[in-house]
Amino acid sequence: MNEMIDNFNLKKWITITIFLISKFFLFFILLIILELIFNKSIRFIGKKIVISTNFHWYNILYENKVFDSLAHCFTLFIGFIFISIFFENYPTIIFYIKKIFDIVFVLIILQFLIRVINSIMKITTNENNHQTIAVRSFFQLLKIIFIIFCVLVIISILTKNDIITVLTSLGAITAIVILVFRDIILGFVSGVQMSSTKMIKVGDWIGIHKYNIEGTVREINLTSAKIENFDKTITSVPTYDLISTAVTNFEVMRKKNIRRIKKSILFNIQSFYFCNSDKLENFKNFYLIKNYIYKKKKEIEIFNKKKNIDLTLDINGRRLTNLGLFRQYALEYLYQHPKISQSETLMVRYLDPTPYGLPIELYCFTKTSESIKYEEIQASVFDHLLTASKEFDLKVTQVTYSSNF
Template sequence: MEKLEKYNNIHQYYEWVYEIIHLLDLKKWICITFYIICKLILFSILLIVLECIFNKGVRFIGKRIVNSTHFIWDNILYENKVFDSLAHFFPLSIGFILIKPFFKNYQTIIIYIEKVFDILFVLMILQFLIRVVNSIMRIATSENNHQTIAVRSFSQLLKIVSIIFCVLIIIAILTRNDLITVLTSLGAITAIVILIFRDTILGFVSGVQMASTKMIKVGDWIGIHKYNIEGTVREINLTSAKIENFDKTITSVPTYDLISTAVTNFEVMRKKNIRRIKRSILFNIQSFHFCNAAKLEEFQNFYLIKNYIHRKKKEIEDFNKKKNIDLSMDINGRRLTNIGLFRQYALEYLHQHPRISQSETLMVRHLEPTPYGLPIELYCFTNTSVSIKYERIQASVFDHLLTAAKEFNLKVTQVTTNVTY
């Protein structure tokens, strides 16, 4: 009895499935589906064929035009495939026109295919804009100048805005809403968007400021004390700046830091082909003394200060006689000192040095005394900004002056420590 009841249940189930299949007319549904798929395949093949024909045709015409002109900009447009983007519009336009004749009687299919084509048109326009912007940036940034930063910042911002705008249009197409409605609905997340693009906004503002004030450009030699960086600017984009250090490493810093922190630009110095020497020699004060007549006779044999000593001796003698000063004590009256003569010797040495610029500031001065002695600083400029030549000149100057200090009975301070081995 139970087996019979079970058999009846199964039989009812089969009858129910048969009725559903009969109602759906499964054979007819399969035929329609297969017919639509075949049409979609044929339509896709037609678009691919049209794409190949127009793409090759536009590239052929574009190449002929590029080869027949002497302009650089058309070569850049061709290399960045701007003409290829134009070629995509022709098959898409023809395909869009053929949608209704090709899929007549299938309004639902037509609606969905038109949406796909609308999205493809948006993507093609975006691709075209990005390639045009890249070409313009490449044309405008062929030279390293301040306009380069502004062009690069504007172009990168334009690409970001274009991408966002195209995404919003695609959302509007998919949701069947107008663009204003989509923008209104996104108003609630404006703060989040600003937070996400904070560095981009700051980088854009920094690029505009650097371009307008001509502070920094690609190729400049700069130093950023905050990060202890010194090198050549290789790239300034919307979010970061790449600096090539002298050890050939690359350091990336936020673009905004180039205007918000202290940055030293050495480019003016390099353009004038000069470089500053600002270094001091520390002397032991215990070695300073007045020069007597015998010492002055000895120092007068030094060619660089011979005339100076002769002139100062006469000036000092006249002063002391006029004041009727007792010269039995060294401290009375005016006298020359060995440190003063050395300072004049160093100044004359710099004046006659062929690699020291005579048109820039040149002086030898005292700095504030320290517990280790008195620093005598040389402040001058070499007539070259090349690092290797600059270091060589600076070393030769100090080699000579450190050795010459012994001739004036001066002791250079040398801090030593007692080490037991």
């Protein structure tokens, strides 16, 4: 044992270990000092340049810590030179430290590029421009490419192979790479298409029937789109779905400050009838259709007299019906409503009969796109028409559901 200890020369190794630890400690202290010096210097120089050139991007570059990454690069460069000075008698240590520095340098360059891209994206992004989507998609794709390239460079450093050899060896798994990045590729293509066709942009009010969601687009990135619903919840959908599925864009209505009403009232067919003279006299008291009844009654009398029609039967000739008069009343009511747009499509029409009755649909636009005001206008219209239908002896269909307990 004594011979082994003598051969090992324990005191010598302890001395060397302490000496190397001291050198490493001093080396790291030097790196920290260099980092502080370069960080302060680069920020100071950058600020002076901004002041002298009226460069307004300094705050964005500062927020994204671009100057910090630049300072790291200078620190690593000077530190790389000092490696040989600090560890000149230890070639193995120099070799491994330089390899670590190479990897760290690649990571710092990647960090610098990503921060620069984030800054440029923030500067060039304009939420009211359709090109925003393409810019975001392009920069996000660029970041992914840089990350992949840096990973390949690190693999090249660790395996002592050049980058071409690493790329060649990865050629066999191209299909797997494409599969992994399928959503990213589709998202990039979708962003370009949306930008070129000006279909959707950030801030648009859209509805996606596939997911039964409706709200405002808050973000469109490479893989997903974030939509803020009217209840303030956030829904994320794949970016590709914005061009592959049916999407309704309501932004035109919001720009025009209008919003569509498209709802129907279902009437019981058993309540429909031809109007006789007494009924017409009663309906003439309704202000909105008074002139219409007078005009139509005269027109029908001339027609029936000309055709010499036997009017003893209600079915013979032309006659007004309570349903037809109500439809005209609803139309006139919309024409006279101060909060219904008269410059857009406005009609009251019959839909296809159903087993539950005949729907009459109101199709018009309000003069506001604000949800609360829109709902108030829509409610007031239907409150009035549903109640007014009783005056025409019409019955609104009510389906009664029975439960067996």
